[in-house]
Amino acid sequence: MQAHGLQNQICYGIGHDDPSVTAADKCRYDACITAPENFSPGTQANIKTLPGGAYAVAKFKGPATDINDAWMLLMREYLPASGM
Template sequence: MNIRIDNLPNYRIAYVRKVGPYGPHNVEVMEKLKSWAKRNGLFNKTAIILGIPRDNPEVTSPENCRYDACIVISNDYQIDNVVSEGELPGGQYAIYKVKHTAEEIQKALDTIFSDLLNKGYEIDSKPIFERYSGEVDDNDYCDICVPIKPKE
């Protein structure tokens, strides 16, 4: 698996949230976000799109799991009432480049945590997220970004 450690900046985000089981329905919320971003001239080759599962389905019941489809926006961009606004904290992240398929993402998630522990890291409390660069429709890969800190 292609892994690198990087310091990411704080991201100001516009997002659309779905509450319910993770899975194929996440695509619907991502399409809603992309449609909004296209109408507002934000969906282009330099766009950074994020998918953030906010809850662990092993701890949170599936019907209460939150998924945010996000786009990074500039500090001065004024959002409308179609999307919500938030911030994703920066810091040190392990970044895994994987093929953008449900199978490959799941395979990566099955090994990431033990991989990081073996390399002397532990998972930080910030959200884990998927990051897509440019126009998502043209990209077969995504980054799984895992917040890390050195083992104590």
């Protein structure tokens, strides 16, 4: 981010696996930022466009050791109760 002057962009993460089902060394996670239309990352990053649609979005603030608990709350309680 800093090397390309993108430190003020929106940051987000995309978890692809359930750590209670998938082995830790097999869990996939994309660390993402928004980028301007004309951004060219070279070989250090991939550009993806997220398709339109419904997404679950949650803010997390706390130590990394609490991420799993927040993820489980979102997946096991919030989303099922929301009807999604």
